[in-house]
Amino acid sequence: MTQPSATDPAGIVALRPALLAGDAAAIDAWYRAEHPGVWRLCLGVLADATEADDLAQDAMLHLLDTLDRWDPARPWPAWRNRVVVNLCRDRLRRRATRTAHEDAAQRAGALQPGALPSPEDAAQAGEVRAALLAALSALTPREREAFVLVDLSGAPAAQAAAAMDVAEGTVRSLLTLARRRLRGLMADRLPAAGRP
Amino acid sequence: MDAGHDPLREDPLDDLSRAFRDWPAPYATRELTDEDQATRRSVAWLAVALQAQSPQTAAPPEALLQRASPAGPWRLLRAGRPLAAAAVLLALLGGPLLLLSEPAPSPAPPATVVDERTPPAPAAPDAGPVAGLVVAASRERIELRSGPVRLLLLSRDNTTPREEPR
Numbered sequence: 001m002t003q004p005s006a007t008d009p010a011g012i013v014a015l016r017p018a019l020l021a022g023d024a025a026a027i028d029a030w031y032r033a034e035h036p037g038v039w040r041l042c043l044g045v046l047a048d049a050t051e052a053d054d055l056a057q058d059a060m061l062h063l064l065d066t067l068d069r070w071d072p073a074r075p076w077p078a079w080r081n082r083v084v085v086n087l088c089r090d091r092l093r094r095r096a097t098r099t100a101h102e103d104a105a106q107r108a109g110a111l112q113p114g115a116l117p118s119p120e121d122a123a124q125a126g127e128v129r130a131a132l133l134a135a136l137s138a139l140t141p142r143e144r145e146a147f148v149l150v151d152l153s154g155a156p157a158a159q160a161a162a163a164m165d166v167a168e169g170t171v172r173s174l175l176t177l178a179r180r181r182l183r184g185l186m187a188d189r190l191p192a193a194g195r196p
Numbered sequence: 197m198d199a200g201h202d203p204l205r206e207d208p209l210d211d212l213s214r215a216f217r218d219w220p221a222p223y224a225t226r227e228l229t230d231e232d233q234a235t236r237r238s239v240a241w242l243a244v245a246l247q248a249q250s251p252q253t254a255a256p257p258e259a260l261l262q263r264a265s266p267a268g269p270w271r272l273l274r275a276g277r278p279l280a281a282a283a284v285l286l287a288l289l290g291g292p293l294l295l296l297s298e299p300a301p302s303p304a305p306p307a308t309v310v311d312e313r314t315p316p317a318p319a320a321p322d323a324g325p326v327a328g329l330v331v332a333a334s335r336e337r338i339e340l341r342s343g344p345v346r347l348l349l350l351s352r353d354n355t356t357p358r359e360e361p362r
Contacts, residue, residue: 031256039251119245187234
């Protein structure tokens, strides 16, 4: 039923008619294929696992509800990323007015000194997540969007620019700033060379 | 300072100012592959760490599945919404009136326009207000009845002829 490809990993083009018709099996298949990526994007942009759980589900509902407005001739990841980024911005705006000071204080000390664990070490998954979120929290929200979309999720800069509604040059500048900041935070703590 | 001397109007400064304005903004960005090794390793660590993360639940939430149900009551109701609304309205209007009017026989016909030339409608089975909903149906009209309330749906042929386009 699905025909996944690099630009359409969830096979959304093939699934679209069934999704619009409300086929439960198609929705289930689409959700299982799409949700992890949407969740990771939320996690990266929000830098908060609990909020990512909540918002990723909202985003999936929103994507399904607005599927009839997506033109299949245009790349699905661009549409999806724009929807998700906009929802993340709304959430961050609300968070900013709610608990800005508490959140900032919590995250400031989260990146513990010392060597970072291997990111693939399942035994240290908790530490890896904490370090990941702490590092991302050091970026501004716009830097985080650009960095997560391009460097961590592999989206082309032009597509990220469309998702963020900014010029491509702006995305590249944000990427440079983000990389520089992260290098300063992490370079001395990375595991020994030879591992990621 | 000399009152007639305006440094901003000096040719060399004008040229410099123009050159500064026209100077293309430095492309202050590099591809990741052009960054130094420490930066690339930092980015790689974060990319692998993010990919290693996964959501707690893989199954779609109930809200999504309810919305997806193809033959579910919600979707059917949405498809037949106008008819369902008319039926509910008729039942709501007719039901209480029927209860109020029993056991007295139904008085004079309601104010609804009834075409006397049409043959009398077949008697509806006496099984409550909803059971006898459709009393008569023809090409020109459909008569619905719920208790003492009748609803006549007339086709366009019975109305004033439409104005022909010029």
